[in-house]
Amino acid sequence: xxxxxxxxxxxxxxxxxxxxxxxxxxxxxANPYDIRLIAAxxxxxxxxxxxxxxxxxxxxxxxxxxxPEIFNLYGDRVLASxxxxxxxxxxxxxxxxxxxxxxxxxxxxxxxxxAARFERSSxxxxxxxxIVGDMTGFAAATWLRGLNFVQVPTSxxxxxxxxxxxxxxxxxxQGKNLIGAFYQPKLVMIDPDVLATLPERxxxxxxxxxxxxxxxxxxxxxxxxxxxxxxxxxEAIDPTFLLDILxxxxxxxxxxxxxxxxxxxxxxxxxxxxxxxxxxxxxTGYRAINHGEAVAIGMVAVARIMVHMGLWDxxxxxxxxxxxxxxxxxxxxxxxxPVREIVDRLKTDKKVQDGRVxxxxxxxxGSAFVTDSVTDDLVTTALETLTA
Numbered sequence: 001x002x003x004x005x006x007x008x009x010x011x012x013x014x015x016x017x018x019x020x021x022x023x024x025x026x027x028x029x030a031n032p033y034d035i036r037l038i039a040a041x042x043x044x045x046x047x048x049x050x051x052x053x054x055x056x057x058x059x060x061x062x063x064x065x066x067x068p069e070i071f072n073l074y075g076d077r078v079l080a081s082x083x084x085x086x087x088x089x090x091x092x093x094x095x096x097x098x099x100x101x102x103x104x105x106x107x108x109x110x111x112x113x114x115a116a117r118f119e120r121s122s123x124x125x126x127x128x129x130x131i132v133g134d135m136t137g138f139a140a141a142t143w144l145r146g147l148n149f150v151q152v153p154t155s156x157x158x159x160x161x162x163x164x165x166x167x168x169x170x171x172x173x174q175g176k177n178l179i180g181a182f183y184q185p186k187l188v189m190i191d192p193d194v195l196a197t198l199p200e201r202x203x204x205x206x207x208x209x210x211x212x213x214x215x216x217x218x219x220x221x222x223x224x225x226x227x228x229x230x231x232x233x234x235e236a237i238d239p240t241f242l243l244d245i246l247x248x249x250x251x252x253x254x255x256x257x258x259x260x261x262x263x264x265x266x267x268x269x270x271x272x273x274x275x276x277x278x279x280x281x282x283x284t285g286y287r288a289i290n291h292g293e294a295v296a297i298g299m300v301a302v303a304r305i306m307v308h309m310g311l312w313d314x315x316x317x318x319x320x321x322x323x324x325x326x327x328x329x330x331x332x333x334x335x336x337x338p339v340r341e342i343v344d345r346l347k348t349d350k351k352v353q354d355g356r357v358x359x360x361x362x363x364x365x366g367s368a369f370v371t372d373s374v375t376d377d378l379v380t381t382a383l384e385t386l387t388a
Contacts, residue, residue: 035250042194176281
């Protein structure tokens with residue numbers, strides 16, 4: 001599906017002297033790559049993918065995969081940069097939303113790649129949020145048993161979480177991301193300027209993942225979030241602080257992934273709040289709440305569980321709750337979702353091992369570990385306190 005429209009100018013183009021840039025190396029033994037945080041990065045993506053930058057790793061053909069809304073905003077700029085660098089381009093758009101994050105949707109991309117005669121040296125570039133990145137990465141991992149893959153995230157959630165680490169996949173009717181693969185990108189390019197067009201609700205969703213990193217890994221980041229006056233809109237956050245949020249969050253994700261690429265142990269802590277969150281997304285048909293909102297509710301529920309287990313005291317629980325509320329995120333269960341159904345749906349989570357649901361818990365802000373000792377009764381008791 002070819003898309004085109006008038007693209008917008010970034011704030012960096014209007015301020016050419018701005019040169020924020022940071023590179024974080026994801027030093028995996030077999031598949032190392034860089035995360036490049038740079039203003040106006042969209043307009044330089046072609047040069048960053050050139051032979052001088054990535055050597056001979058990429059062929060001449062690149063497909064820019066997006067959704068119609070994001071492509072209309074930024075697609076022309078990305079295509080122009082790629083073509084100026086000598087690449088042959090194709091563009092393809094998925095329909096937006098979790099309900100379209102299916103194997104059937106990816107099949108349409110496969111058909112387009114076949115028609116364009118993409119080869120193993122060809123590249124898929126994901127331009128969009130976490131859904132686009134997950135689906136494009138899954139297509140890259142499976143078409144011809146593996147194409148090159150590049151992430152250009154456009155949402156806060158994708159920048160700080162989904163674009164880093166190589167998790168790709170699509171949903172099954174019974175659960176989120178049950179079909180997928182670990183497949184690392186060749187490059188992640190983060191342009192903070194694109195957040196200026198991100199809807200406020202999606203910005204708040206991304207803040208849920210930022211808060212997660214503070215709880216499980218970076219106590220200093222959590223303290224910064226506590227000290228901020230507001231976290232619910234990009235306009236309320238100082239630009240320097242925003243860059244720090246992006247840098248610290250992606251560094252936290254990289255640190256964990258380097259130590260555990262395929263979730264054999266430590267990496268599971270990145271799912272803090274996600275066990276219950278994924279169940280809520282699935283039970284509400286991916287419509288009532290978005291991913292970040294579900295994770296926020298999941299973090300509130302797990303905090304309540306941790307208090308019952310004696311891992312957290314009430315003051316620590318209150319600290320997390322205050323930061324989540326400051327970000328404008330929900331803290332109670334969606335209406336019409338029975339607690340018993342949530343508990344039952346947890347049994348289909350990817351992290352179930354030997355029939356036991358594994359939860360991510362913490363003894364203090366800034367650290368986390370995995371446990372399978374959370375009982376159904378404990379989950380039920382915690383969830384019942386979160387009913388509106």
